[in-house]
Amino acid sequence: MKVPFLDLKAQYNSIRDEIATALQQVLDNTAFAGGPFVKKFEEEFASFCTCEFAIGVGSGTTALWMALSSLGIGQGDEVITTPNTFIATAEAISFCSAKPVFVDIDECTYNMNPDLLESVITPKTKAIIPVHLYGQMADMDSIMQIARAHQLFVIEDACQAHGAEYKGRRAGSIGDVGCFSFYPGKNLGAYGEAGAIVTNNAELAEKMRMFRDHGQARKYYHSMIGWNARMDGFQGAVLSVKLKHLPSWNDARRKNAQLYDELLANVDSVITPTEADYAKHVYHIYAMCTKNRDSVISALAEKDIFCGIHYPVPIHLQEAYKFLGYRTGSFPVAEKCADELVSLPMFPELGREHIEAVVEEINRFVVTHTVVNE
Numbered sequence: 001m002k003v004p005f006l007d008l009k010a011q012y013n014s015i016r017d018e019i020a021t022a023l024q025q026v027l028d029n030t031a032f033a034g035g036p037f038v039k040k041f042e043e044e045f046a047s048f049c050t051c052e053f054a055i056g057v058g059s060g061t062t063a064l065w066m067a068l069s070s071l072g073i074g075q076g077d078e079v080i081t082t083p084n085t086f087i088a089t090a091e092a093i094s095f096c097s098a099k100p101v102f103v104d105i106d107e108c109t110y111n112m113n114p115d116l117l118e119s120v121i122t123p124k125t126k127a128i129i130p131v132h133l134y135g136q137m138a139d140m141d142s143i144m145q146i147a148r149a150h151q152l153f154v155i156e157d158a159c160q161a162h163g164a165e166y167k168g169r170r171a172g173s174i175g176d177v178g179c180f181s182f183y184p185g186k187n188l189g190a191y192g193e194a195g196a197i198v199t200n201n202a203e204l205a206e207k208m209r210m211f212r213d214h215g216q217a218r219k220y221y222h223s224m225i226g227w228n229a230r231m232d233g234f235q236g237a238v239l240s241v242k243l244k245h246l247p248s249w250n251d252a253r254r255k256n257a258q259l260y261d262e263l264l265a266n267v268d269s270v271i272t273p274t275e276a277d278y279a280k281h282v283y284h285i286y287a288m289c290t291k292n293r294d295s296v297i298s299a300l301a302e303k304d305i306f307c308g309i310h311y312p313v314p315i316h317l318q319e320a321y322k323f324l325g326y327r328t329g330s331f332p333v334a335e336k337c338a339d340e341l342v343s344l345p346m347f348p349e350l351g352r353e354h355i356e357a358v359v360e361e362i363n364r365f366v367v368t369h370t371v372v373n374e
């Protein structure tokens with residue numbers, strides 16, 4: 001049975017008419033750059049995140065960069081994050097002329113290990129970016145406690161965690177700022193590029209709203225140097241439609257994850273993801289751990305079952321970040337994840353029969369492989 005890693009068409013087909021109406025409204029109002037549809041989505045998304053303010057921007061990468069920059073992070077500053085994230089987290093730090101400093105991750109949640117934070121804080125440290133990887137939030141109480149003790153800003157990289165919760169609190173609402181990506185494949189995905197920043201800080205929200213619009217609050221009166229980082233009207237309209245469905249889509253992802261957990265529980269040599277006691281995981285990605293990762297992926301692909309790797313090379317070992325001077329062995333847990341994690345097909349419309357087919361093939365591989373080894 002063919003099982004894609006992701007099926008954006010299945011979701012589009014389920015909301016086709018709503019999307020067509022929303023896009024037509026943008027056309028009828030010629031509200032293409034920023035405008036009322038973006039404003040409406042910002043209000044809805046702020047409320048969804050239980051935050052006072054949301055600022056729609058062009059991408060998650062831009063959201064992270066604008067948040068750091070608006071908090072005054074710049075040349076000579078250090079910002080702590082994890083090495084097993086999408087490179088955008090580190091790029092945003094670099095684009096502020098600051099230095100990314102990495103800490104290793106927790107082996108159960110794959111998120112920032114707060115016990116390691118104090119050891120990398122220096123007088124230059126200005127902020128911490130916990131990444132809520134795969135849809136599960138990092139241990140925010142511990143991170144916030146350390147950040148407040150050292151007067152550091154906390155920017156949540158919630159680009160994979162729309163609707164995820166920590167002790168009942170929504171992703172993006174705990175740090176000083178939360179940053180989201182609406183890249184099409186995300187739990188809440190636009191039909192193009194888009195992102196958002198959420199915060200409860202009114203002054204910061206105003207600054208970021210001006211920043212994304214050339215530093216102007218009033219057209220052609222520029223009180224600061226900004227950028228063009230506006231969300232476009234079509235994306236605002238699409239996201240408003242899709243936000244209404246997000247809770248049920250996240251529930252469907254959680255159900256799918258539960259089924260994978262159950263079916264994989266009896267399969268040797270695979271470790272299923274852990275949902276921490278504090279967390280409501282929204283399974284942007286369902287990553288299972290196995291020593292035979294690359295062979296499993298190839299075997300499944302031969303049966304038309306498509307998996308992913310998030311991410312094959314941790315950032316500290318990427319060519320682009322060689323200059324930071326880290327080596328293989330610097331972050332053993334992140335490196336083990338890069339070698340052993342495989343992301344199984346995961347999307348809300350995935351059916352029981354698809355999940356059973358994926359697990360059957362994994363099982364077949366494991367059994368055959370054991371036979372070969374003996």
Ligand SMILES: Cc1ncc(COP(=O)(O)O)c(C=O)c1O
Nearest residue numbers: 059060061086088159181182183
């Ligand atoms: C953890 C993380 N941070 C940042 C980003 C960047 O978001 P975007 O692709 O919208 O720029 C992504 C997107 O994949 C992400 O997964």
